[in-house]
Amino acid sequence: MFKNFGKVFKFTLARxxxxxxxxxxxxxxFLLFLSLxxxxxxxxxxxxSDEKEDVLEGSNxxxxxxxxxxxxxxxxxxxxxxxxLGAEKYSDINYVSIADEESAxxxxxxxxxxxxxxxxxxxxxxxxxxxxxxxxxxxxxxxxDVSALRAGSVNPGQIYIQIIVPDDSELSTKEVDRLxxxxxxxxxxxxxILAKVNITMIMELAKTSSTEMYTAKGHATGTVLSxxxxxxxxxxxxxxxxxxxxxxxxxxxMIMYFMVIMYGNQVAIDVVLEKENKLMDTMLVSVxxxxxxxxxxxxxxxxxxxxxxxxxxxxxGGVFGGIELVQFVNKDVYKMIKxxxxxxxxxxxxxxxxxxxxxxxxALSFVLYCxxxxxxxxxxxxxxxxxxxxxxxxxxxxxxxxxxxxxxGMNASTTPAVLYYIPFTAVFTVPAGLLLGNLSILNxxxxxxxxxxxxxxxxxxxxxxxxxxxxxKGKAPKINEVAGMLFGKQK
Numbered sequence: 001m002f003k004n005f006g007k008v009f010k011f012t013l014a015r016x017x018x019x020x021x022x023x024x025x026x027x028x029x030f031l032l033f034l035s036l037x038x039x040x041x042x043x044x045x046x047x048x049s050d051e052k053e054d055v056l057e058g059s060n061x062x063x064x065x066x067x068x069x070x071x072x073x074x075x076x077x078x079x080x081x082x083x084x085l086g087a088e089k090y091s092d093i094n095y096v097s098i099a100d101e102e103s104a105x106x107x108x109x110x111x112x113x114x115x116x117x118x119x120x121x122x123x124x125x126x127x128x129x130x131x132x133x134x135x136x137x138x139x140x141x142x143x144x145d146v147s148a149l150r151a152g153s154v155n156p157g158q159i160y161i162q163i164i165v166p167d168d169s170e171l172s173t174k175e176v177d178r179l180x181x182x183x184x185x186x187x188x189x190x191x192x193i194l195a196k197v198n199i200t201m202i203m204e205l206a207k208t209s210s211t212e213m214y215t216a217k218g219h220a221t222g223t224v225l226s227x228x229x230x231x232x233x234x235x236x237x238x239x240x241x242x243x244x245x246x247x248x249x250x251x252x253x254m255i256m257y258f259m260v261i262m263y264g265n266q267v268a269i270d271v272v273l274e275k276e277n278k279l280m281d282t283m284l285v286s287v288x289x290x291x292x293x294x295x296x297x298x299x300x301x302x303x304x305x306x307x308x309x310x311x312x313x314x315x316x317g318g319v320f321g322g323i324e325l326v327q328f329v330n331k332d333v334y335k336m337i338k339x340x341x342x343x344x345x346x347x348x349x350x351x352x353x354x355x356x357x358x359x360x361x362x363a364l365s366f367v368l369y370c371x372x373x374x375x376x377x378x379x380x381x382x383x384x385x386x387x388x389x390x391x392x393x394x395x396x397x398x399x400x401x402x403x404x405x406x407x408x409g410m411n412a413s414t415t416p417a418v419l420y421y422i423p424f425t426a427v428f429t430v431p432a433g434l435l436l437g438n439l440s441i442l443n444x445x446x447x448x449x450x451x452x453x454x455x456x457x458x459x460x461x462x463x464x465x466x467x468x469x470x471x472x473k474g475k476a477p478k479i480n481e482v483a484g485m486l487f488g489k490q491k
């Protein structure tokens with residue numbers, strides 16, 4: 001039945017590898033998938049970290065001369081309390097309180113002339129306002145009922161801080177902006193300073209609290225509830241695992257659909273090629289039709305799998321390389337990523353055996369769908385007729401996806417067991433089941449056997465159709481005509 005299969009396979013595969021389009025596409029996309037993560041990971045980390053790094057770098061301002069309007073007299077207030085907040089690089093600024101704006105600006109200019117990095121700060125204070133009193137006044141003046149506004153609420157007022165930089169200052173805009181961000185982030189402390197709250201009260205308000213949870217038994221022994229969890233790492237990773245349970249089926253769908261649409265038509269073309277160039281009569285004498293079809297579509301599928309595996313390998317290499325480069329940009333982000341990887345490893349998600357089996361299922365499922373594409377090619381005698389038969393593999397993959405979706409199989413935790421063992425739906429359910437531990441290695445091997453057997457059976461059917469239609473001319477035969485050919489009833 002499979003006479004000279006090896007020769008057909010080697011010839012078709014060699015011809016595919018010799019194609020300039022195949023070589024160029026493989027190399028260019030390999031380099032693209034490898035280089036993009038290497039460039040983007042450090043760049044994105046750098047961009048997202050810039051704002052935080054700016055604050056940590058400090059403002060380089062050495063002297064701040066503070067003044068205020070008539071409602072505030074900063075000269076009686078101690079702004080050096082801001083140095084006690086423990087903010088890195090903001091603990092040694094010299095704050096000088098001055099009565100008026102003109103004097104503060106003159107002091108800043110004089111300090112700048114002496115080579116110091118100084119600014120003047122003007123504080124404009126908006127006093128609190130009782131809304132109910134304003135409403136009563138407005139109601140008396142207009143005769144309008146304002147009872148709805150008389151809630152006794154108070155507008156707490158607002159503090160406006162203006163930083164004035166001397167004209168000949170060496171300070172950059174970014175350095176001054178960092179000081180502005182520091183003051184804004186500590187506006188509550190500035191408010192307390194303006195309210196003349198003493199240092200003791202400020203330190204009391206700055207105290208933090210911590211909360212611990214105990215069971216009744218744990219409280220008696222001093223054992224915190226979190227310490228009683230048998231596998232704390234697993235508990236922390238539940239969210240990640242749940243998300244992957246939804247994500248992996250959709251990822252495999254995208255990979256499979258992309259590969260089938262991209263390569264399925266080429267498989268059909270390879271199968272119909274000899275019919276079109278009139279070589280099939282000679283070839284069918286020395287090569288069994290099943291070998292012809294199986295060799296051609298397996299060669300096309302192998303070339304496609306090698307191409308995609310190289311791209312995925314480049315992408316994985318780029319991702320891990322990009323992660324390693326992140327440590328030179330932001331060590332905190334790098335540590336967080338490494339911690340996530342460790343959690344996944346602890347959950348057996350990155351188990352090498354499960355990964356190999358999951359990849360094997362995806363690859364063999366692609367071969368299975370390519371066997372359907374070979375049926376499309378076997379049914380016609382010219383390439384231009386493929387449009388009338390290519391719907392076969394496209395509809396099967398769509399129907400399989402919809403069946404999995406409607407039966408709850410797109411969530412790995414609720415997948416019905418039967419969907420694992422149907423060869424056309426296995427690609428959407430088995431990879432996630434293996435990676436998340438819902439399927440055993442034995443079950444994975446059984447699924448691989450079922451997919452392989454189904455692919456061979458379809459190849460045999462395609463070979464018989466190929467032989468029976470080798471002399472068939474005209475439009476693509478109907479389903480009942482194909483059935484007649486298979487069972488010897490159609491002439």
